Amino acid sequence: MKLTQFVNIWLLFVTTVLAVQPFKKVWENTQYSRVIDVGKSFVKERHDIQVTNIDSEPAIQYLFGLPKHMSPDATLVVAIYATKDGKRALLKPQKIPVQDEDLTYFDLKFPYPIAPGSTFEFILSFMITNQMVPYPEHIPMEKTQVIKLNTYAYPLTSYDTISYSLDIANTKSVTELNLDDLPILFEKVENERSVSFVASDLIEGNTVYDFTFTYPRNLPLTYINYLQRDLWVSHWSNTLQLEEYYELTNHGAKLDKGFSRSKYMTESIANKPHHAITALRIPFDHSKALQYDSIYYVDKVGNVSTSQYYENELIIRPRFPIFGGWNYNFTIGWDYKLDQFVKQQDDEYIITTKILDGIQDSTYDKVNFTIYLPEGAELLDYALPFAVAEPTITNQYSYLDVESGHLKVTFEFENLVDEMKNLSIVIRYKYTTYAMLHKPLHAAFYIFLALMGLYVLKKIDLSIKPNEKSDKIESEEVEIIDKDEKSEN
Incomplete structure (x- = not known):
């Protein structure tokens, strides 16, 4: 009996046992x-x-x-x-x-x-x-x-x-x-x-x-179709930069007629619980110190002033109420001190961060979680609270990257809810002192070459000046011509 036939019979037997x-x-x-x-x-x-x-x-x-x-x-x-x-x-x-x-x-x-x-x-x-x-x-x-x-x-x-x-x-x-x-x-x-x-x-x-x-239930059904969550790790500035891009839809009841702004205002619909999205609440981790002046919120039109940060919670008010079937997209960003998330042992680092910060009371269809490790870093291991596909590892060029660029590690999650914001992802990576100094030294070297090139160019006389010998010959020719004209006269 061939090995493949034996394996197939064994799998059939195991499946039958599990089924009965x-x-x-x-x-x-x-x-x-x-x-x-x-x-x-x-x-x-x-x-x-x-x-x-x-x-x-x-x-x-x-x-x-x-x-x-x-x-x-x-x-x-x-x-x-x-x-x-x-x-x-x-x-x-x-x-x-x-x-x-x-x-x-x-x-x-x-x-x-x-x-x-x-x-x-x-x-x-x-x-x-x-x-x-x-x-x-x-x-x-x-x-x-x-x-x-x-x-x-x-x-x-x-x-x-x-x-x-x-x-x-x-x-x-x-x-x-x-x-x-x-x-x-x-x-x-x-x-x-x-x-x-x-x-x-x-x-x-x-x-x-x-x-x-x-x-x-007179509340919206907030559904995040897509979330791109980016984390940039910088050891030189001791900063963890986060940026999130949201595409959401309200899965609540749709309007049976067109939207009337006057009716919406006169009946004070916005001032009571309603099935339209009038505000989005994003709570942050209370155990971490947030850099308040780093928070920003934009949509495709530009910077939006109708946002407020209060007691570790960002409250965003869209430009219009989002009724059932309506869509909205926006981007938010903020910074943390990196040492709140990273533990170091020699040249190895362990960073622990949340999978979500999350809009309160929302469902996530697809989440792309990307962490950008410094140029020269090496991914060693990672741990997740549930099983997902292997991450995609590529490189991404950013400011002052001189060789391969930042190490980009992307995880894809599906079917998440905001209550999973307490779940964490742990990433272990290697970042040697040589790799840390390699980038600024290379950048300094290229800047030095640029300055030296500028210095050399300044020493080279590129101006256009008349030749003295040719000027003398031209003046003599002019004198001869003048003498000839006077003799003729």
Whole structure:
């Protein structure tokens, strides 16, 4: 048997085991509490789960799913459990290659095997973008925006659930669109800042039903289509320069008619919560000292005066209110002292910085994170809080670069949210003393050559002067001509 055939048979066997074994009902969801937080422009979910091993052998693997239409937009899927000493530890679920038309499955391995009859508690959390849809899509300017959310009703597991509750948090009012079509009834309870649904009966495994509801949210759905985030590292000036270019769209409700500036002003729509973007808030890291005089904000028209920096937060007011479907782009920049971010050991440096600073309550479709290391630097290693593709490493010429230019390291991220601004990227690089002195010495050498060339040029007489000998001959010829004319007369 050829090696390739053996490998293919082995892969088929492994896939079959993964597809069958995890669905065995070794667990029972004793208590399952699910919270859907709709307070922002993206969905945050938290699942507090207590499971019991109902099998005859210890078990360590737990399987759960997400709808196919949600899984591409799910981000930061993590699980947390309490250790024996009371601390919190992190688990990372992994997608498994199970073919299913409706669900994408994740495999979660517990830190240790759970004995038969024993329980284990953990918290599963994730965020899902692009799920909130204005309902209806077009509304008058002064009308309150309503959002429709299509999710799932019951736990997406193959295990039976004894006790189940579903809470819609950060809203006072929920209108269910298909509650009567669900096979297991819910008891609805309205609280001060949430609406709860409690299942009345046991929920068998693999019970998959959609759950659609609407709720009022008269705030914009800020969506960053593209963010170019550049960080320039300068050891000579001890400066970390940041510049961000944004392209954003409001995914909120669109206007059913044209925009009326007079109506917008007379009804004071801008002075109350509204589904149009009238201001953008960008909070900065409170633990770092920002150079206030370095902040700038421009759009394609030029410098904009309607911006304010207050208590480590930059507030930007666009030139016009950005309603649903409208676009806007702008650039901001600021400086930090580099020694707040960099640690040095001999010729090696470690720089730690945030992936985002981030517009408050926003979703990011694509982020290009680029860090420009000094000319002559060498990238050694990097660390990220989640898996991404390998960075692109090129060179970029800047001021006084004399050879290869700055080392340009670019990471591409997708499907981020503003709450990821606390996640950091760590980059380790080598920058020798020779490389640090190489650039200014080369620049000084070229400047010296230029000055010497200027000095030499100043010593060369390039002026045009008449020849004395030729002037004498010309004067003699003139005298002869004058004498000839006088003799003729």
